[in-house]
Amino acid sequence: MLNLSLKPQGLKKSLRLMAVIVSILMLSACGSKNMSGDANYKKKQASINLFTPVTTESAVALSETEAKALIKKYMAYSGGEYLKKLDFALSQSAAYAAKRPSDEMAFMRGNLRVKWSDLKRTNQVLRDNMSAIQKSPELLAKKFTWWRLGPDASFTGYYEPTLNASRTKTKKYYYPIYKMPSDVRKGQGYHDRNAIDRKGVLKNRGLEIAYVDSEVDAFFLQVQGSGRLLFPDGSYVHALYAGKNNRKYVSLGRIMKERGLIPPDQVNMKTIKAYLAKHPDEVAELLDTNPSYVFFREASSGPVGAIGRPLTPMMSLASSKDKYPYGSVFFSIVALPDADGNPTKPFYNITLPQDAGGAIKGYRLDLFCGAGDNAAHNAGHIDWTGATYLLLAK
Numbered sequence: 001m002l003n004l005s006l007k008p009q010g011l012k013k014s015l016r017l018m019a020v021i022v023s024i025l026m027l028s029a030c031g032s033k034n035m036s037g038d039a040n041y042k043k044k045q046a047s048i049n050l051f052t053p054v055t056t057e058s059a060v061a062l063s064e065t066e067a068k069a070l071i072k073k074y075m076a077y078s079g080g081e082y083l084k085k086l087d088f089a090l091s092q093s094a095a096y097a098a099k100r101p102s103d104e105m106a107f108m109r110g111n112l113r114v115k116w117s118d119l120k121r122t123n124q125v126l127r128d129n130m131s132a133i134q135k136s137p138e139l140l141a142k143k144f145t146w147w148r149l150g151p152d153a154s155f156t157g158y159y160e161p162t163l164n165a166s167r168t169k170t171k172k173y174y175y176p177i178y179k180m181p182s183d184v185r186k187g188q189g190y191h192d193r194n195a196i197d198r199k200g201v202l203k204n205r206g207l208e209i210a211y212v213d214s215e216v217d218a219f220f221l222q223v224q225g226s227g228r229l230l231f232p233d234g235s236y237v238h239a240l241y242a243g244k245n246n247r248k249y250v251s252l253g254r255i256m257k258e259r260g261l262i263p264p265d266q267v268n269m270k271t272i273k274a275y276l277a278k279h280p281d282e283v284a285e286l287l288d289t290n291p292s293y294v295f296f297r298e299a300s301s302g303p304v305g306a307i308g309r310p311l312t313p314m315m316s317l318a319s320s321k322d323k324y325p326y327g328s329v330f331f332s333i334v335a336l337p338d339a340d341g342n343p344t345k346p347f348y349n350i351t352l353p354q355d356a357g358g359a360i361k362g363y364r365l366d367l368f369c370g371a372g373d374n375a376a377h378n379a380g381h382i383d384w385t386g387a388t389y390l391l392l393a394k
Helices: 013-025 041-045 064-078 081-098 116-128 130-135 139-143 193-198 215-224 252-258 269-278 280-288 373-381
Strands: 058-061 105-109 112-115 144-160 162-166 175-178 208-212 226-230 236-244 294-299 316-319 330-337 343-355 364-371 383-393
Touching: 064 081, 064 139, 064 144, 064 330, 064 343, 081 116, 081 130, 081 343, 105 116, 105 144, 112 116, 112 383, 116 130, 116 144, 116 383, 130 139, 139 144, 144 215, 144 226, 144 330, 144 373, 162 215, 175 215, 175 294, 193 280, 208 215, 208 226, 208 236, 208 294, 215 226, 215 269, 215 280, 215 294, 252 269, 252 280, 269 280, 269 373, 330 364, 330 373, 343 364, 364 373
Parallel strands: 144 364, 162 226, 316 343
Antiparallel strands: 058 144, 105 112, 144 383, 162 208, 175 208, 226 236, 236 294, 316 364, 330 343, 330 383
């Protein structure tokens, strides 16, 4: 049952809003791909008007007419293509929710209280009516209550990069991708990036999954948290996140901005890579400013989210599960970047929290953009606020 108790919640709004901004400045090696490390999303958001901003913690139910208006925009944007792919993605969330205790609280926002039984039922009703909804999308408004959530989320993006790799070390394929060392202990600091990449403390331990042809690409593989290793014969494997060295993550984008290497309003993955390509003598020192290091495991499929199931491009979200729980169903509105990286392209879609990341805290959502050049472009530029709606079966 939904509990709409009007008991005061002591929101401490100003502190929570500050936490939203701080969360954008933080980056980690899994599910945190905002390389700028600043709050440029406020400036960029002003160039496209997709929704009325909400700055306080709240949950307000939409009327069926209001929900239908959003569905109309959703269908005009996607032409129904996303609905065709929804069932697979939803099945992953449903499997996670099914294991949760039905009577436990899953979500709280403003005066809205949602139990796991509510999320389970929402997944089930949506899946049971998927064929009908694909034919008549307005059923999404008839069968579900749409809750407009506040404050608005700070959106970033991540993707699955492809790296050229070899099983053996050569002059071309020189930079190792490491497995998780057995002597890493939870909560204890391990060797930092300088010790691993410069001093070679992990060499000759049989930990190399493969070798890649770019140290910068290896670094960004750690930033993204997973990727594909493409071998010369055309075969590939997935390198999935296995763990980290428990060292504090330092944003390379922030370091480069502070040093005046890149203009503050132009810091993103593309400009960082361009600078490093032009200044190879600075690469080692700059990368080493981030002591955090990520280890991987090899897999035949992926990427896999924190719920232990496959991610779906442009639907799966990395989230802080206390704010956007795994197994829940959201509708998100945010801008996508145009060719120049500006937020001029609207994005409307049903989105599903299924992943996590060290920097994904508070009201922060990281959209999984998939693989390929377009995914890299989206992930490298998304850095602005977006609207979120929680769908609950009536």
